[in-house]
Amino acid sequence: MISKIIIHLAVSLVASYFAALCAAATINRPSTFAFPRHLVGLNESIEEELRAYQQKYRPVDLGIDLLDDDAPMFIRRAMANATLSDDPYANQLTHPNGILRLRKAIAEMYSPLVGRRLEPEDHVVVTQGATEAVYAAFTGHTSPGDEWIVIEPAYLMYVPMIKISKGVPRYTSLKLMKANGTINGDDWVLNKAEMESLFNEKTKGILLNNPLNPIGKVYKREELEFIAGLAIKYNAIVICDEAHEWITHKPHVRIASLPGMFERTITIGTSSKTFSVAGFRIGWAYGHANVLNHLKTAHEVAVYSSPAPQQVAVAYAFERELCNFGAPDSYLISHLRTVKQQRDAMIEALAGTGITPVIADGGFCMLANWSALGAKITNVYGSMQFIIWMIKNVGVLGLPLPAFYGPEHKHIGEDFVRFCFHKVGEIIRMLL
DSSP states (O other): OHHHHHHHHHHHHHHHHHHHHHHHHHHHSOOTTSOOGGGTTTTOOHHHHHHHHHHHHOOEEOSSOOOOSOOOHHHHHHHHHHHHSSOTTTTSOOOTTOOHHHHHHHHHHHHHHHTSOOOHHHHEEEESHHHHHHHHHHHHHOOTTOEEEEEESOOTTHHHHHHHTTOEEEEEEOEEOOOSSOEEGGGEEOOHHHHHHTOOTTEEEEEEESSBTTTTBOOOHHHHHHHHHHHHHTTOEEEEEOTTTTSBSSOOOOGGGSTTTGGGEEEEEEHHHHSSOGGGOOEEEEOOHHHHHHHHHHHHHHTOSOOHHHHHHHHHHHHHHHTTTTOTTSHHHHHHHHHHHHHHHHHHHHTTTTOEEEEOSBSSEEEEEOHHHHTTSTTOOSHHHHHHHHHHHTOEEOEEGGGGSOGGGGGGGTTEEEEEOTTHHHHHHHHO
16 A cells, blocks of 8 residues: 555656646747747838827828839830730749740840840849849848848848848948038948958858948949959859949949959849839849859749739830830930939928938939938937927928948938938928
C-alpha cells in the first residue's frame, strides 16, 4: 500500500514538473499573432500618424505625388481596345516576364540610353509597378544579414523592403553644403568618406534613387562615377530606382551606362510617372541576366505576372513615343514642360511666405525650409508640428523630411518639409 502511494506521488510530481515547463514555455513564447521580430515597426508610418488630421480637417494633400489630371487619352483608349478586343489572351495571365510586345518596346527605348543592345528575353522583365520591381530585387538578392547601403533622405518604402527581406539597411546622408540663397539638388552632396566606410564583407549592394525623391536631386555624372567605383571595388550590385527618369530639368545619366555597371545594375522604371497612369500598376526592370534572374524568380513567386490589358496599353504608348522620340510635341517632352510649369508656379507661390523652396531638378516633389516662418509661429518647434499647423491653419498637407531618414539621422531633415506640386493651383490660392 505504501509503495503504491509513493509511486502515485512520484508520477504526480513528474507530471506537475512537465506541466510547469510547458506553462513556462507558453508564457515566454511570443504571441502567435504578434508581428515577426524583423517586421516590428513596419506597420507604423508617417501617413498613419497624420491620418486623423486628414480626416478631421480635409486638407489639400500635397504629401503624395499623385497626379490629379487625366491620364493621356491615347493610353486609356489603348487599354480599352485591348480588353475589348477579340484576342482571347488579352484578359488572361501573361508570361511572368511580361508580354513580348512590351518587352521589345522597353528594350528598343532603353538600348541606346545605356549604350548596348537589350534583349527582350534576357534583359527585361515587366512588374506590377516600380514598387514591386524594387521589392522583388531586394527579396531576390538578399540573404539574412546582408547589408544594403541607403542614401538618405530616402523614399519611404525602401527600408521596410530591406527589412522584410531580412536584410540590414546601412545609412549614409547627403550633406547640404549651402545655407542661404537659391538651393537646388546639386547643393546636397554625397559624403564620400562616410559612404565608403560602410562597406564590409556583409555588403550586398547600394540602393540608388535617381532622380532622388524627396529632394528632386538629379545625380551628376561624377557622383555616379564615384558610386560605380565603389560598387566595382567592393563587388556590390546596384538597385537603381529611376521612376522619375523622364521628369528631369537637367541631363540625366543612367548609372547602368557607365563602364562595368550594366553587369551589376538593376534599373527600374514605371508607367506611373512615365505615362501618368499610376493605377495601371505596370513597371519594369532591365539589366544583365545574371542580376535580373533573381528578381524574376521573386517576381514570379510573389505575383506571377502583371495585368494583361495594361501591358498592351503601355506597349502601345512606348511604340507611339519611339516614333516621335525627343520631338517637342512628343508626350514625354510636352509632359515635362507641364511639370516644369507646375514646379515654377509652386516656387512662386512659396515666395514671400517665409517658406524657402529647394529647387527640384527632377520629379514631382520639392523640399521647402519652413524654419524662418516657424520662428514666428507659437509652439511650433519641429517639422511634424509645422505640418500639423499647416493642416489646421492653411489647409495643406505635406510630409516632414525626418520621415525619410533612419533613426540616427532624423535631425538632419528637421527644417524641411516635402510638398508635391500636382495641385499647384489650389496651393497658390491658399498661399497668396
